[in-house]
Amino acid sequence: MTIVGHILDISAAALGFFIVSCLLKGRLSAAQKLYLSSAVFLLLWLLAVNGMDHMDSMAGLQVLDAITCASSALLIMTILLISLVFTKNLEKVPRYYWLLYILPGITTLIVFTNPLHHLFYRRFSIYVSEVQFGPLFIISGLQYYVYSILVIVIMIRFGCRARVKRVWGQVGLFIGGLLVPFCTNLLATLRILDLPIFATPLAFLVTIFCHGIAVYYLNFLNIKPAALENMAANVAEGYAVLSADSCIIYCNAAFEAIFGEKYKMRTNCYLNRIVEDLEERKKDVIYNLLNFFDVCKQSVNMISYEQAILSEDGKFYYSVELTPILVKHRLAGVMAMFRDVTKIKEEMRRKQQNLSRTMERERLISLGQMIGSISHNLKTPIMAISGDVTLLIDLVREYEESIGDEEVTVEDHLEIAKEMSGWLNRIGECCEYMSDIITTVKGMAANLSNTSEGEFTIEEVLKRVQMFLKGKLVKNGCRLLTDMRLPQGTMIHGDINNMVQVINNLIDNACDAMEKTGGDIELKVYRTQAGICIQVKDQGPGIPADVKEKLFRTMCTTKGTKGTGLGLYSSAEIIRARFGGKIWADDNEDGGTSFFVELPAEDERE
The missing domain is CATH 1.20.1070.10 (Rhodopsin 7-helix transmembrane proteins)
Incomplete structure (x- = not known):
């Protein structure tokens, strides 16, 4: 013991x-x-x-x-x-x-x-x-x-x-x-x-x-x-740690499952040696990784790129993020994290397709509204021309009957000619007005399916909107009051037809809201800290709170069978996607609703 x-x-x-x-x-x-x-x-x-x-x-x-x-x-x-x-x-x-x-x-x-x-x-x-x-x-x-x-x-x-x-x-x-x-x-x-x-x-x-x-x-x-390993696994499906000489010193199981068998990328393997033994169609994956690996080492900054990979199950997309690893201010290696973004890309493509379909449907609705506006705007001058032509026919008949009549003096002939000239001037004015309408409609129709970005002013937008909605404003007993608080000629970048469509939708909705009562629709344009704000204010009954919550997210409407809900939905998508702005609605203190469109300043858009 x-x-x-x-x-x-x-x-x-x-x-x-x-x-x-x-x-x-x-x-x-x-x-x-x-x-x-x-x-x-x-x-x-x-x-x-x-x-x-x-x-x-x-x-x-x-x-x-x-x-x-x-x-x-x-x-x-x-x-x-x-x-x-x-x-x-x-x-x-x-x-x-x-x-x-x-x-x-x-x-x-x-x-x-x-x-x-x-x-x-x-x-x-x-x-x-x-x-x-x-x-x-x-x-x-x-x-x-x-x-x-x-x-x-x-x-x-x-x-x-x-x-x-x-x-x-x-x-x-x-x-x-x-x-x-x-x-x-x-x-x-x-x-x-x-x-x-x-x-x-x-x-x-x-x-x-x-x-x-x-x-x-x-x-x-x-x-x-x-904890760090779990965090890296949560951030990326697969990740690998590369030494400064492009050797894979560590990788997780997910990385091996994706690249181990097909691309020979395993622990203790060098990227520049792996690529020599790969098939030609697989080499681009290693080449891309090597190229961005060198960029990451030289810049000592995080580098991101996207890599497409073909497999038996289809085409997959990975977001690759390379992060330098520093030990005592010296580059020791690089961490490469691979995140599968295939579903995200598919979802974005699906949303883009849905947006395109929605835009196309809205264009068709806008086309119908435009045709209705044309009919309202052209009906008045056509009726005026028709009346003027009838009066001219009467004057021509009167003039023919006066030929050879000794009682008809030169002054009488001059008076008839003056009267005929007045009616012809009126017909000319009506024709000029109709020509302006047709020219504007032709320009919009030609661009309904195309996006043409450029510079335009709010004054140009309002001129087109007023021309299209003039008939409906009169029919519903409404009056459009504009309050421009921007310097004249202030330029906005984008597609003018898209902006006309949005403002047209907002004023058209205001007309519908005031169909029974009529009244003033106020359009106010002013500058904010964020950029340019356009306000359309009506005196209608307002919008219920439950509808307002989903007004721009889903196709909902307060018009019943008379509306589709596409107008505001597509307007919101246009402002977000085409102009980088936002759109919202607020109740007025004195009743009715105000819709706001805010466009960011140029530096924020960039």
Whole structure:
């Protein structure tokens, strides 16, 4: 027993020195504190076992034995707590986790008070053959095995979820260190081997040693590496770490699944060597990565690009982001993160198609509105021309009948000619008005399906809108009042036809809202801090709150069967997509609704 005593003394001294040195290193994380606590419990266990070798008093032996039982129960529970803290990436131990120590605490209390109830030992003796165990001793032993198996299951499950080689190495180290005392204790319990009482605490030295390597060499108990790895996995489907000489020094499972088999991109492979063995159609993926890798190294800035990849399942698009890794202001490598953006691109294409369909439908509706406006605007001059022609026919007949009549003087002929000239001037004015309308309509019709961006003024927009809506304004008893607060000739960049369509929709809706009552529609143009704002204010009944919430998001209308809801929906899309602005509606204090269109300043658009 002298050699064993020396071994226990050396082990206890080494463990004590290790604990003190760890405490002197400064602030510890929650997992590190738990690890040192387990080392303290093992130290108490070793000291108690070593003390039993020199103790002659039966009462003293009982106390030391109680210390060994309590230390083993608290030690295995602390290891369980370490596994929970690590696998859940906890920086602080939740309060309810400390409830796990209730059972080890009860065990400790029972074993120290055994002389009062004899539930742990019915008979205590220094000789194993004379010891009689109580029912709680068996429960305490089962408790050790249950906790150990639970720790192993937790760690294996964590490794399976992580699917990362480095994590599996840490998990293997943690489980391997725990299996040594587990198997030792199992052999002693089943009496397969006749082992002394110091065998199990010495076996736990292997556990502490393995966990110590993980703490100070593999950084197992520092949650930052795992947290950073999980964060990178959440940001990108696949990622790889490249050294400064383009060698893949690490990559996750997702990256290997995408590029490992098809493009030969695996750990410890150089990109410039991989490309030589690839098929011609696959080389562009490596070439692009190498080119942008060089740009990232030279600029020491983050670089992004998009990569298309063909596979048996179709074409996939990846957003590739290269980030330089600096160590002490020196470039150590580059992290390449690959994110699958195929669904995003498809969704954007789908939205663009839906927007195009909506715009096309709105153009057709606008065309119908334009034809209606043309009919209203042309009807009046046509009727005027028709009346003028009838009067001219009467004058021509009168003039023909006066030929040869001696009573008709020269003054009478001049009067008839003057009257005919007046009617002809009126016909000419009506024709000129109709020509202006047709010229404007022709210009808009030619551009209905094309977007032609350029410079235009609000005055040009209002001139066209007034021409189209003149008939409807008169029909509904409305009057358009304009308040221009911009310098004359202020230019706006975009497609004038798109802007005419939007303002036309807003004023047309205001006319419909005031169809029964009539009144003034105010159009105000002014400058704000964000840019240029166009306000269309009506005196209608207003818009219900539930409709206002979805007014520009879905095709809803307050006109019943008379409306489609396309007008405001497409107007909002035009302002957002074509002008980079926004559109909204507010209730007026004196009743009615105001619609606002805000166009950003040129520098913001850029």
